[in-house]
Amino acid sequence: MQSAIALPFSQTSLTRSNRVLGSTGSIFSTPRSLQFCGLRREAFCSSPSNHLTLRSDRVRIRSTRFQVSAAATTNGAPPKSFDYDLIIIGAGVGGHGAALHAVEKGLKTAIIEGDVVGGTCVNRGCVPSKALLAVSGRMRELQNEHHMKSFGLQVSTAGYDRQGVADHANNLATKIRNNLTNSMKALGVDILTGFGSVLGPQKVKYGKDNIITAKNIIIATGSVPFVPKGIEVDGKTVITSDHALKLESVPDWIAIVGSGYIGLEFSDVYTALGSEVTFIEALDQLMPGFDPEISKLAQRVLINPRKIDYHTGVFASKITPAKDGKPVMIELIDAKTKEHKDTLEVDAALIATGRAPFTNGLGLENVNVVTQRGFIPVDERMRVIDGNGKLVPNLYCIGDANGKLMLAHAASAQGISVVEQVTCRDHVLNHLSIPAACFTHPEISMVGLTEPQAREKGEKEGFKVSVAKTSFKANTKALAENEGEGIAKMIYRPDNGEILGVHIFGLHAADLIHEASNAIALGTRIQDIKLAVHAHPTLSEVLDELFKAAKVEGHATTKTGDAKIKLNMNEDDPRGPSDNEKQPSLSKDLIVRSTSMSSFVEDIYARVMFLVSRVFV
């Protein structure tokens, strides 16, 4: 992981030196900043797979340099010319992230969208739901007389205007959609309208019969709400998250099928707006997928005291929308025995049973790809695998469509990873460092393994697993907000201080998780991060306490501290802000290198590069 940080800077420096030397790089310079012009060359690398066998990053960079010159010599007569360097099918958050990064890397990029820019996240997912949850959080607070009294506040009865709430969600989606569209337009990404499909290798069709070619293709078509069979969705009384986010009605009583993120968040919205909720969960426990301890506590706070009841271990085998003066009817069968258990009569039902990949009509048969339950099979580098288990060259799939981790930011990270690869930098995304959050009140967030997963892994691989916990009750800021409910929990290896997973349930948990996810992504050990300073009084001290509560056998890598100080002291000349930003990361890189790989030559190399880069910034 450390290398990932080091690379951008050392490479930048490389290209800069190229430029100074009057190498090919400058030919393709764009009017944009000098920093990027040199990177343009990377569009010419032949194939990322060439580099996969190379072990050291440093070596790879050198090979890249050779390639640049090689590419430049053949540039006059390319064997084949493409309309684009990169085509992305689907302008959701994943496609957007990939497009932005591709432009930054100097790729000529097009993005194809058959519906609206922004995809599920912006139009029918994360974004509008946050608007609704912002409302529900405030409603909840205002309705909680006890909470208000404890602040000494007096509030008359809180009420809401459904249309106003719905408009807020809709306006937010529109605003974010425009931001997304504008950011791509401003950077020169071509937005092509129409449904895209793969015609063959490096060939894409969109709209009626527009055919374009590209060196590389990324499929980022996302997903749609999954509706199990037997359930009739009418969009009024039996709805999916797509309909629910429009908030066309607030039913008195709504059944939510599925108690995952989507179901939980909607239960938060609906109960705050006065609905009663019945959860229907196929597994034996509510909130499957969360750390058991967290889900237990969350159930105590988010389910039990609210107007919610639940049926677990049952399937909704048949759901009929309300009609002819009858309510919505839900047939429940036992998840194991399939026997009829109960019939519910409710005012509405929300189907939150997960999401299904949206991969139909993509022309995958043209490249001999067979989907698995609709998901496009990919390897760890998001390269699409065909029906024979072979990699399809120049074709990638990111986001919900590959089903690896169905989160917007995971899609974006995968997209960036792919762009890194097609611009000749091998990159494998560590999915265990991707945080996830559920925006209930209070929020739930997590990164890495759950406790049972970690224990299983520890048993298999023979290491000890420990757990540290802290409570929000001990946090000044949380208590000031009268929101002391919550815990943070860290699962780690006591032998080397590696963080395996962190789970937070409490005020602003979704914002707090990143300290942990970054630590996992960067490989920071507890003994190091526990020395970091947190502002007082802030919620971040919950994590500070958590790191300090861990009992690690190893000691802090003191050398790290020393080296850091030394380097920081050297950098006494104030420069531009971008300069200041980079230095700590680079110094970090140096340190890790010097301690772990202890290659003197590399160390010197990096230092030289560092200095060079500073000269040319």
Next chain:
Amino acid sequence: MALSSSSFLSTPSLSNSKSTISFASSVSPAPIPSLRRVVFRPASSHRRAMTVRSKIREIFMPALSSTMTEGKIVSWLKTEGEKLAKGQSVVVVESDKADMDVETFYDGYLAAIVVGEGETAPVGAAIGLLAETEAEIEEAKSKAASKSSSAPPVVPSPPPATSSPAPAISQPAPVAAVSDGPRKTVATPYAKKLAKQHKVDIGSIAGTGPFGRITASDVEAAAGIAPSVSQPPPPPPPAAAAAAPTATVKAAATSSPPLLPDSSVVPFTAMQSAVSKNMIESLSVPTFRVGYPVNTDALDALYEKVKPKGVTMTALLAKAAGMALAQHPVVNASCKDGKSFSYNSNINIAVAVAINGGLITPVLQDADKLDLYLLSQKWKELVGKARSKQLQPHEYNSGTFTLSNLGMFGVDRFDAILPPGQGAIMAVGASKPTVVADKDGFFSVKNKMLVNVTADHRIVYGADLAAFLQTFAKIVENPDSLTL
């Protein structure tokens, strides 16, 4: 675990034990007469018992929070026969709020586990036995065995003082079950939660919500608590009063003032509770009243004419009111939140009807639009349904204006309470021959009926109401338009 220091460890309640009881904890409830005897044993024997060499103590389910009524055993940290030292955690208990370790305050041996892991026991119930010496383990075990063999695993002792007065109310309300056929009861999540909290048998409640489901307000009504109270009801008066359960349990529930001897307390039926709730709610609306005498000679004549066709006086009055309302929409408006009011698109006249001791208001929808005969037919149908308790919710709660007629009892005038959510209610007295002087000073006898309208002064002002009554009187006095 300081809060339960004296409560969770106590001596066994079984009087046949030779190691007699040393003391009974204040919290340990005593439903069994034998124990009661023990508790009231003279102090001397008490002191003597204290000196008894060995004893077996019960481990009680502690009250971990003020709202906890039962607890679940998450896990026993010790196994049967294991030695315990004072201050050691013995068992993990899950309450409605948290998991907590429960410590022992005595040295000894965990002799027997009465309530196993994953099982639930009410607060104060014995969940395990603690023997002071190893020798007593066997004895304790046999005791535990007899305990679990006799009746349910734990003595269902009522929870300690933290409980609400609800148990008394938990007597199934003598509601005439709605003869709805073999329909299963449907209760909303919150209704179920409230029923559990207030120990109301959900099966005994008649649902008044949409599709006949039991809603939270039905449960609140059945439990006799004011709606929208988020706090649990206040604790009952000092438990001493309740300690003598010889009188009816019901009597214990009522707080002040004390009842006269031999009085009987009858809990509200669901309908009575609903009425009570509505009446209390109506106090928050500022109302005023305007009366108006109406000449009914023409109306009476018309009534005689149309009576054979099945038209009732109620239908006539409803039709007249509907037509008058159509000209004065503000009287048909409703103000719900005190900030705005809505003009109702339909004129739905609710008519108060007494049915065997209760009161219900079937609604004549679109009273201004339907013709008199249809209206009468509809009314007959509604009354039939009301009698058999088969009214659908929209047939009794969609009214925008209410009509209440006590004329048939000879009442000449009365004053009605405005139902919440409506703009006005009309109270109609009997039509009586009255001597009147016309404008020329000639006396004559005319049938006069006094109507008295109560209205929400936030939206309806005096002049509005007067104008409405004038229109109404005009229609009644020239009733030909009613039959059009």
